[in-house]
Amino acid sequence: MTDLFLNDDTITALATPAGVGAISVIRVSGPASFDSVDSIFKGGIKISDALSHTIHYGKININNEVIDDVLVSVYHNPNSYTGEDSVEISTHGSPLIVEKIISLLIRHNVRLAEPGEFTKRAFLNGKIDLAQAEAVIDVINSRTEASLRGARNQLDGLLSQKVDSLRDMLINTSSLIELELDFAEEDVEFMSLQQIIKNINVIIDEIDILLSTYSFGKIIRDGVNVALVGKPNVGKSSLLNYLVKESRAIVSEIPGTTRDVIKEEISVDGILFRISDTAGIRLTEDAIEKEGVIRSRDSVKNADIVIFINDVLTGFGNDLYEELLGLSKKERILTVVNKIDIQNNISFEADVKISALTGQGIDKLFFKMKEMVVGSKSYSEKTAVVSNTRHFYALEKSKEFLINAKQSINDKMSGEFISVDLRNAESSLGEIIGKVTSDDILNNIFMKFCIGK
Ligand SMILES: Nc1nc2c(ncn2[C@@H]2O[C@H](COP(=O)(O)OP(=O)(O)OP(=O)(O)O)[C@@H](O)[C@H]2O)c(=O)[nH]1
Ligand SMILES: [Mg+2]
Numbered sequence: 460m461t462d463l464f465l466n467d468d469t470i471t472a473l474a475t476p477a478g479v480g481a482i483s484v485i486r487v488s489g490p491a492s493f494d495s496v497d498s499i500f501k502g503g504i505k506i507s508d509a510l511s512h513t514i515h516y517g518k519i520n521i522n523n524e525v526i527d528d529v530l531v532s533v534y535h536n537p538n539s540y541t542g543e544d545s546v547e548i549s550t551h552g553s554p555l556i557v558e559k560i561i562s563l564l565i566r567h568n569v570r571l572a573e574p575g576e577f578t579k580r581a582f583l584n585g586k587i588d589l590a591q592a593e594a595v596i597d598v599i600n601s602r603t604e605a606s607l608r609g610a611r612n613q614l615d616g617l618l619s620q621k622v623d624s625l626r627d628m629l630i631n632t633s634s635l636i637e638l639e640l641d642f643a644e645e646d647v648e649f650m651s652l653q654q655i656i657k658n659i660n661v662i663i664d665e666i667d668i669l670l671s672t673y674s675f676g677k678i679i680r681d682g683v684n685v686a687l688v689g690k691p692n693v694g695k696s697s698l699l700n701y702l703v704k705e706s707r708a709i710v711s712e713i714p715g716t717t718r719d720v721i722k723e724e725i726s727v728d729g730i731l732f733r734i735s736d737t738a739g740i741r742l743t744e745d746a747i748e749k750e751g752v753i754r755s756r757d758s759v760k761n762a763d764i765v766i767f768i769n770d771v772l773t774g775f776g777n778d779l780y781e782e783l784l785g786l787s788k789k790e791r792i793l794t795v796v797n798k799i800d801i802q803n804n805i806s807f808e809a810d811v812k813i814s815a816l817t818g819q820g821i822d823k824l825f826f827k828m829k830e831m832v833v834g835s836k837s838y839s840e841k842t843a844v845v846s847n848t849r850h851f852y853a854l855e856k857s858k859e860f861l862i863n864a865k866q867s868i869n870d871k872m873s874g875e876f877i878s879v880d881l882r883n884a885e886s887s888l889g890e891i892i893g894k895v896t897s898d899d900i901l902n903n904i905f906m907k908f909c910i911g912k
Contacts, residue, residue, distance in 0.1 A: 466543065466580060469495060470572035471564050472911035473557050480552030485560055486911060487569060488545040488577055493533070495567040496546050499560070500531060506546060511535035519548075519560055526563075527556045541577050542584030575908025579901065582893060589893025589904070590619050593847055596908055597680060605729030609679045609844055618850070619892050621669065621843040625662055626888045632658040633881040640874045652868050655877070659861050662884075666858045669845050676846030678763075678832045682724070682731030685828065686758040689768035691715050691739025694797040697815035698768065699723060699736040708736050715739060718751040720758050727825050730832065735762070764831055765791050766824075770798040771805050793827055849900075853890045860884035 469489025475482070487496060493507035500506060502517020509515060513533050519526045532547040539545040550556050565571065575596075582592045590613060597610035612618070635651050635658075687695040691714030699708050703723045709716055721736040735758040738751030759765055796809040800817050811827055813820035845851055864880035889895040 466490075466583075469569045470576055470580075471561055471569045472572040472577075473561065474547070474577075474911040475552070477557075478552075478554060482549050483552045483554075483557045485548040485550065485557060485564075486545065486572075486577060487548070487564060488539070488541040488543045488572075488580060489569075490544060491568040492544045492546045495564055495569050496531060496548065498567045499563045500529070500548075502531070506531060506533055509533045511538055519550075519563070521559070521563060526559050527551055527553075529560075537584065537586075540586070541580040542586045543580060572910060573905070574910050575905030575912055578908060578912055579905045582901075587614075588616075588619050589896060590622070590847075590850065590891050591616060592893070593849075593904060595912065597846070599909075599912065602682070602724075603679075603726045603729045603731045605679045606682075606731065608729075609676060609846055612841075612844070613846070617841070618669075618843045618845065621665075622888050622891050625665055626885055626894075628658060628662050629881055629885040629888070632662075633878055633885065636874050636878050636881070640878070656865060656868055659865055659881075663858055663861050666854050666861075669843065670851065670854055670858070672842065672844040673846070673851045675833055676844040677848075678730065679844070680846040682733050683763045683828075683832050684761055685732050685734045685764045685766060686755075686762035687734065687736050687766050687768060688740060688755055688759060690773060691741055693739070693768045693770040693773060694815045695739065695768055696721070696736050698766075698795075698797065698813070699734055701815045701818060701821065702734060715741075715743070715745070715748050718747050720751075720754050727829060730829060732828065762791065764793060764828060766793050766795055766828075768795045768797055769809070771796060771802045772798065791831075793824075793831065795824065849904075850891045853887050857884045857887035860887060 466489055469487060469491040471485060471487045474484045474486045493509075496506045499519050499521075500517050501520055502515045504515055506515065511534055515531045515533070516528070517531065518528050527550045530549040532549070534540075534545040534547075536543045536545075548560065550560060561571070578587075578592050578595050581587050582589055587595075594610050594613035598607065598614055601607035601610050632655055635655055639651055687698060689695055692712070696708035696710045696717050699721065700706050700710065702725050707723055708721045715738070717736060717738045719738070723734050723736075725732050725734060737755035737758050738748060740752050740755055743749055743752065793811065794809045795811050795813055796805060796807070797813055797815055799805070799812045799819060800814040803812075805812070811820055811824045813824055845854065860880045860883040864877050864884065867876045867880060886895045890900070
C-alpha cells in the first residue's frame with residue numbers, strides 16, 4: 460500500500476457514544492474539512508487559517524440561530540489520526556445538537572462516515588498497518604487488564620515488527636536464489652541451497668513460536684467460557700455466588716433449583732472468565748427442568764472449561780460424564796468436590812476440593828482454571844502474541860509455503876520453483892500487516908468497527 464492514497468471526499472461522524480453526556484465530539488476528515496467547518500462556525504479565526512494542533516472557541520449558527528458554542532480542534536495532514544486534514548468539534552453532549560451539526564456539515568461537501576472509515580483511512584494513508592488497525596478495535600473492546608495490554612502491544616506494533624523482520628529475512632533469502640538465477644548459467648549452487656534451507660528453518664521456527672502464542676492470545680482477547688455442571692444440589696449455584704461475590708443465583712436445599720443458565724463474568728489475574736451456572740443434570744419428568752438440562756448440555760458444548768462438581772455427600776460418579784453430558788475431551792474438564800466443610804477426608808479423586816460456603820480451596824480452583832488455559836507458558840510484556848484468527852491463518856499459510864520450498868530444494872527442483880514458494884510465503888506474511896490485501900478483507904475488518912472510529 461502506498462502512502463499516496465488520498466480520498467477526495469470528506470467524512471463526518473459522532474466519535475463519542477450516542478446519547479446524553481458532558482460533551483460530544485464530532486469528527487470531520489478529508490480535504491474539505493476546514494472549509495466545511497468554516498461555513499458553519501463563527502469564532503475569532505477561520506479554521507482554514509488556523510495552525511495545526513490548535514483549539515478554537517466559537518459558535519455554530521444556522522440562520523443566525525446559535526446551535527451551540529463549541530471547541531474546534533484542528534489537525535493538518537499528515538499529522539492527524541487519518542493522515543488527512545481533520546477537525547474535531549466538541550459540543551455540549553446532546554444528541555439533538557450533534558444531529559443538527561452533522562446535518563449542517565452534510566450540506567457542505569461532507570458525507571456520513573461508514574463504520575471504521577477513519578481508521579481505514581489511517582491505514583490507507585500509511586499511518587498504521589493493518590494489524591495495528593485491527594488492534595484499535597481490540598483496545599476499544601478490552602475488558603481486562605491483560606486483554607488491554609495485549610491489544611496495546613499490537614497497536615504499538617509489536618507483532619508488526621516481528622512480522623516485518625521475518626519478511627526481511629525471507630526477502631534476503633529469495634534474493635540469494637534470484638541473484639544466482641540471474642547471473643549463473645546453471646541452476647542455483649549447492650552451497651547457496653544449504654544456506655537457504657538454514658534460513659528457511661530459522662524462519663519456520665520463528666513462525667512456530669508466533670503460532671504457539673495463539674491459544675493464549677485468543678483467550679486473553681476473547682475470555683474463557685466456563686460451565687459449572689453436575690448433579691442437582693451439589694452447590695453449583697453456591698459456587699457461582701461465591702465467585703461473583705454476590706447472591707446472583709438462587710440457592711436452596713431442594714434439588715433442581717436452577718432451571719435456566721445463569722451467566723456472570725469474573726476477571727482472575729487479567730483473564731476474563733465467563734461463568735455459566737447450569738441446571739443440575741438428572742433424568743426428570745418435569746418439563747421445565749428437562750429444558751434446563753438441555754440448556755446445561757449446550758453450555759457444555761460452548762465451554763472452554765467444564766467444571767464438573769460433586770459434593771462429599773454424593774461421591775464421585777463418572778456416570779454423568781459420557782452419558783449425560785457427552786463429554787469426551789477430558790482435558791477440558793476440571794473435577795471439583797464441594798462441601799468439604801462438612802467432611803474433609805474423602806476417598807475419591809478430584810482435581811480440587813472446595814467449600815462454596817467457606818471459600819476453602821477457591822484459590823486452588825482459580826490456579827487450576829488459569830493453568831488450563833495458559834498452561835505453564837509465560838509471556839513477557841514484550842512478547843509478540845497472535846490473538847487474531849486472520850493472522851494465525853496467514854502465518855500457517857506462510858509456513859506451508861516454506862515447507863514446500865524446502866521440499867522443492869530436496870527434490871532438486873529448479874530455482875524458479877523455490878523462488879515462487881518463498882515469494883508466496885512472504886506475501887502471506889504481508890497480509891498480516893496489509894502489504895498485500897484485497898478490498899474484501901479490508902471491508903470485512905472495518906465493518907466490525909463502530910461508526911466514528
Ligand atoms: N455445607 C455446605 N453446604 C453447601 C455448600 N455449597 C452449597 N451448599 C448447600 O447445598 C444446597 C444446594 O446448593 P445449590 O448451590 O443450590 O446447589 P446446585 O448445584 O446449584 O443445585 P441445583 O440448582 O438444584 O442443581 C444448599 O442448601 C446450599 O446451601 C458447601 O460448600 N458447604
Ligand atoms: Mg443451582
